[in-house]
Each structure stands twice: as C-alpha cells, then as structure tokens.
Amino acid sequence: MKSDRVLKWFLYGYLALVLIFIFAPIIFSVIFSFNSDRFPTIPLGSFTLKWYETIWQDPDVWEAARTSLIVSFSVATIATLLGFATAYTDYRYRFKLKPLYLALILLPPTIPLIIMALAMLAWFAKIGLAGKVASIIIAHSVLTAPFAMAIIRLRLSQMDATLEAAAWNLGADQWRALRRVIVPFCRPAIVSSFCLTAAVSFDEFAIAWFISGLNKTIPVIILEIVTGNIDPQVNAIGSFVFLTSITLVVIAQVVLMTRDKKEKVNHG
C-alpha cells in the first residue's frame, strides 16, 4: 500500500533525525576539537591540532589523566567484585528480606547525583576521608556496582543449573567450584562489567567535583575550564575521554558477543 510506504520512509527519517539529535553534540565536540576558532560556528575555522597540543603539554591534565586511570581501575575492581558476590548470592540463595538486599545494590542509580554528592561529601568529611582519592573510588564503586551486578546476574541466568552441582559431585567444595566453574563461566560478563564500570567511572563528573577536593580528575579539569572561560581544550579532552570509554565498551561488547555466538552455534 502506498500510504504504508510513505509511513515507512517517514518513520525511518524520523529515527534518523532522533539519532542526529543524540549524536550531534558528540560529533560536533570532536569536530570542534580540531577547529581553530575559540567560539566555533559555521562556517568552520581552519583545521588545527593546537588544542590537542595544549592539553598534551599541560602537566595538570596528565596528572588528572593518571589519577582518572588509577581511580577507574580501582573502581572497576571493587564494583565487579561486589557485583559478582551479590549476583551469585541472588542466583543461589533464597532468604528473608531478599528484596531489601537487592535494593541495597540496585538503588543508587535512582538517587540524583547532586544529592549523592552532597551526602557523600558531608559523610566523608565526617569520617575523615574528605579530599582523598579513596573517597572518589568509594563513591564511584557505589554508583557502578549495580551495573556490574546486573550484567553478571544475566550471565548466571544463562548457566545450566546443574553445572555447579556437577562440580560438587566431582569433588569440588564450594570455594573450588566457585573458582573453577562459576567464575570461568561468567568470564565474559566479568570482563564486560570491568570495562563498563571503568568507562563510567572515567566519565563521571558531579561526584568527583564535590568530593575530590584537592585531587583533580579529568572531569574536574573540564569543569574548571568551563566555568572559567569557554576553552576548546575541553573538546580535545572530551574526545580523548570518549575514545578511551568507547574502546573499553567495544572490548566488552566483543567479548560478550563472541562467547554468545560460539555457544549458540554449537548448541543448535
């Protein structure tokens, strides 16, 4: 039917527009980072690498990058460990108050960042953690653990229920079965969780600003530049951060998808 075809192309066009809206700021950010104008607009200025050069040479930025990497690595480790333990507990055990237990790990994303930031800064000040890198690490891990838990729990639900019992049956105690069967099976999900939580931590802004105090991470530098004056360096930094995150995400996705494909093809 003709009207159906018209509708189809309208919908495709609409979808394209929506995607353009979503990606415009990202794409423009990358474009602007190579643009010579301080205040980019159309027509674009000349191509330049000077913003990249500036941040490349700024020791503050390097310090912030180093801190960000350390922080995101630590966060990924903690979040993945907590996420795994909680996912396994949810998978294996039934107990009273389980909904409350799950709420503990799943609620953080529903609290506005500004409130979490305020609460955490005050609390960390009270318990003596203010201004330390540890406080950022703790804060990020609280916020990213839910994602790690969800990813690993999903993987566990795909596991043959008797696999763990088979390991016990063959002589492995619970710890050994966990190490030699559950963890290897969950490996794709664990790697994914690690990469994704590292990526999210790397990007996070609000919490880091409030809590970091003297320690500057990349988002803080960005914020300083932005509140000060509009500086295209931000775009360069933003692109760099984006690239790192995307690399991590792609790794995670590829690992997950190859495992999936392999198992699907051969189980017929």
Add this chain to the structure above:
Amino acid sequence: MSVSNHPTKTPSSGHTPIRRRHRSDLFQQALRLPIVIWQGLFFIAPLCFLVAMSFFIVRNYRMTEAFEMKNWFKMLSRDYFWDSYGLTIGLATLATLVVTTVAFPAAYTLAFRVSEATRRWAIFLLIIPFFTSYLVRIFSWYVILAESGVINAMLDYIELGPYVMLNTKFGTIIGYMTLTLPLVIILQTFSLANIDRRLVEAAHNLGCRPWRTIIRVVLPLAKTGFIIAAVFCFILSFGDFVSPYYLGGSKPPTLPILIVDTVKSGQQWPRAAVVAVVMMVTLFIVAFGGIAAAYRRRTA
C-alpha cells in the same frame, strides 16, 4: 549443603539430628555480606547523615551537630524555595512528556519496522552516549545553541533568526533530552518488542485498524515499560544540575542549583540538606506512584 538452601527440619523420630554446617555458612556469608557492609557504610550512611544534617546548625561558618528545626522552617518558608520547587517539577514533567512523545515513534520503528540486526545496531548506537561525558555534550550544545552558534548561523543562511536559545527553559529542556532520550528510547523499544504479537494479530483479525490497534492494544500492553521509562526520565531530569546550570542560565534556579548555591554561599550545608531531603521525598513519591501505576492490574 543443598542447592535450594531449604532449612531441614529436625526429625521427630529421634534419628540422626541435622546440624547446620559451619563451612557452608561461612561461604554464604562471605559472599552475601560484603555488599551489605559496603553499601551500608557508603550508601545508606551518607543518606542518613544527610537527613540528620538537615537538623544541624551553622554558626560562624562552622557546622555543629544539633537537632533543630530552624533550617526547615527557614527554607520552607521562603518563596524562592517554593518557586524553585515548582519550576523544577514543572520542567521535569515537561521534559518527561516531551521525551516520552519524541521517543515513541523512534521506539515504534525499532520495535516493529526494522530487522533484528538493525535493531541491535540501533541499540548499540543508543548505548554509546552513556559512555561519553554528559558535561562535554552539554558544553557542545552550549556552543551549538549560542546566538552566533551553529544553529543560528545555519538559520541565518535562510534569513531566519537569530533565536535566543541559551539561558532559557528551552535550553534546559534540550539538556534534559540529551540526558534522558537514549535511555527512554531503549526502554520503550524493549517494551514494545516484547509484547505478544499474536494479540496484535488478533486485534487486526477482529477488524481493528492499525492506528487504533496501537492505541487500544499495543500501548496498554507496553504500559509497564513506558511508565518505568517515564519515571526514570522524571527522576533524572528532576535531579539534574548540569543542564539548567549551563543551558538554562541557572536563573531562576532549579532545586539542584539551589543546593549548590546554598553550599557555596555561607557553607549552609544543613539548608542544602533540607532541599535534598525534600527532593528525595518527592522522588520517592513519584517513583512509588509510578511503579504502582505501572503494575496495577485492572480489577474485574
């Protein structure tokens, strides 16, 4: 250790009694407890402290622990607080309506009109923004929406504008959309894709025309997912600091901005805490109401 963790009963016949083994308890606790301790110390405790803090007093720029209602009275009696509250709720509601509506045709297309492979690619694309810096994206919008920015420059070519888009509610809404649109599209798409297609076929079979089927059959079936998506959208927009600050001009302030301002001027953490608690209670009510509405069954 049994797989199901059923507690076994002590036999009445006097045969071998069943004892709980120490080893399996240790294993279970070792895996179950860490999250409880960690979240207890670093998630629950800060929030509890926040509530407590709203009763503290600030004297001479120093905060002292106390239990006084002074902050509450002061804050809740101020016009600018309630103006901000109304503004924040209004903007968040508007954003939710706009985003839900804007997302729907896209979600519909992805759920019903494209191949499985295309859908997966689209979802992958929609996940990418989560791993870019939200702040950098907002800054990008700042430049794009500026009076001499990209959009106005393009409109200039066709002799339109320039339009003021920054420091307006329009700017704030654009920002909220940037924050929430990908998530809402993803949730709506999954909702729609998971409805039972046979029910749609049945509706057509009974003579229901396509548009009507969408309204009378598809949406009610996808209701739960759509409401959850809207609740998320509201929560995220309501609590967002970045968009109203950078794109909305921060005056008049929304509640998150109010929190930051209150802290920056005079170290009034307790007053900021009051705002935060009011925000949390509001969101709690919205979330509960939303979930109740999402899962409500029609009673016969």
Add this chain to the structure above:
Amino acid sequence: MADALVEFDSVVKRFGDFTAVETMNFTIHEGEFIAIMGPSGCGKTTTLRMLAGLEEPSEGEIRMQGRVMNHLPPHERDTPMVWQSLALFPFLNARENVEFGLEMRGVDAAARTKKALEWLDRLEIGEFAERDINSLSGGQKQRVALARSLVTEPKILLLDEPLSALDANLVIRMQSMLTRLQRELGITFVYVTHSQSEAFAMADRVVIMSRGHIAQIGMPRDIYRAPENRFVAEFVGRNNIISGTVKSTSGKMVTIAGSLGQFKVALGGVHQPVVGDAASFVIAADLVHLSTTKPKAGNMIECSLISEEFIGSVVTLFLEAPDGSEFKVQIQERELSDMDLKHMGRVFVSWASDRAHFIGAC
C-alpha cells in the same frame, strides 16, 4: 548374594509441607545395575539426589559400606553422577572435562591426562579429546559425561535419566554400551528413569516408585509377571485387573467371584486369602487366549471388540467386558488376521488359572 553397598534406612524427605519420599527402606548391592523407575513426581530423582548429597534426608539414615552419609557434603562423597543435562563444563575441552574429578583429588597433570585419554579411548571418542564441548554431537557428549564420572574409578555411578535427550536410535546403542560397561567394570550403577523399556532392558533389579514410596522391588521379569499391587500392575506392561471377593480356597487355588463371573487363580504361596476378603487378580494381556467360539470350561469372559492398536507384529485389542470395563488382549498380528474379527463383534477371552496372578485387596 553380593554385599550391601548402600542402605536406605527409614529415609524420609520433606520439602516444607510436601513429602517427596516416605519411609524408604532398601538396599543396593555391590556390582548390581539397579534402576529406579516411576512416573514424574514419584520421588526417584529426590532419592538419587540424597544419595549424591545434594539433598539431606529429613529423617532416617543413608549408609554406604556401613558409614552414615547424611551429613557428608557432595564433594566428600564418591558418588559421581551422569546428569540429565550432562552438565559438561563449556569452557573446558573434552579431555579437561574428564580430568576434572582427578584434579579435585590432587592427581598431578601428567597422570590426569594419561588417565583421561585412556578413558576417552575406551569409550571410543579418543580423537575428540581436545575438542570444544560445543562442537560434539549428543552421543559424543554423553560419552564424555560418562568418562568424566568414571575416571576416578568410583564404587558407584549415579545416572539421572541420561538418555532422555537422545534420539531413539542412539538410545538403543547407548543402552547396550552402558550394560556392557557395567559388566566390564563390575561397579554399581544406580539408574533413574521414567521409561519402562530402559529400566527393564538394562537393570538387574528394578525399584518402582509411586508418590514417594516403593511400590515394588524385584528383577524385571518378576515385576512384569508378578506385580504385587494395582499400581505396578497398571504401570508396567499391559495387564487386566479383575476384582471381586474370595469365594473359596483349596490348596494352591483360590476362587474369586465378581461382577464378571467366577475365576480360579493359582496362588504363589505368598498370600493366604480368607474367604469373604476382597481380592483382585491380574491377567496379562498377552497370556489371554482369544476365540470367537465359547470355550468349554475354565476362566472366560465374553466381550465385544472396541478398537485395535497396531504396533507391528503385535496388536493390542481393546475389548469391552459385560460390566462396561476395558479388557486388553495382545496377540500376534498373523493370528488376528486369521480370525477375521468385526468391530463390536463377540469374542471370548480365556486363560489358564496358573497364568493369572493373585494380588490382595486393591
């Protein structure tokens, strides 16, 4: 008689309000192939799981070689199991799967590999040793699962409906392989299944379970020819059960009178029926003689033919007795074609008294 390997002593298993296994008493002997069979929900899998240590008995004791096992966790027992889903570790190849049990016992790498390969060869899948589990066929995976359980040379092997996921022709092959393996190794096999043909084809003894208790234990042939109660009679084989009251007894014969007439049943010596008691007997469908003319004397019923079930060389006929109940007859197909029976035609079924089997009131 072989030694007792496993004893179930008054074992009960409850899950909350539901009793899965009721006061179970039986013994598994060394070196026997014993099948536990019954419909879904009868408790056979629960029994197996208690043996493996995956469930703890609510009451009673399970002893292996005299030692009480109730509190022994699964990994400390030596009761390897072949799972219904096979439960092969997908992230290990075939050889590594087989080595797993040995690794848990601390056997060093070289010795493990040697043993694993021996077993894979023995089960004729040596060439697949380094293959990814996902790339193997159903039958090959079965053998890996078997090798994995047997490599530690246990005294007892548990099998939980291992053939239920296989194609019919594979099942036959695997059955003969399992029987052969069990005889060669001389170890005890405990085999849980819902399939009568599997149990009867492979096992030395069969345990028939119903709703948590044991209905009968015995050798396949004994169960088939001498079911002890209504449940077994209905569950196994094609049997007709006729009920009535004991009219008289004399020596090794008892006369039972019911709505279908009077019948003489030979007694096996186990029962001592009392005149006036309610009683039933079983007459197997294939032990019945069919004719269109009325026999001169003996046990007989006049029936009409309702339908036929054609299985191949054997046909099952479903007849209706005068009281409306169903009567089954199994005869050879060639016999039937010689008889030229018509639908709703009149036929007589008859049998010798020693072909019937007495069961008590039921």
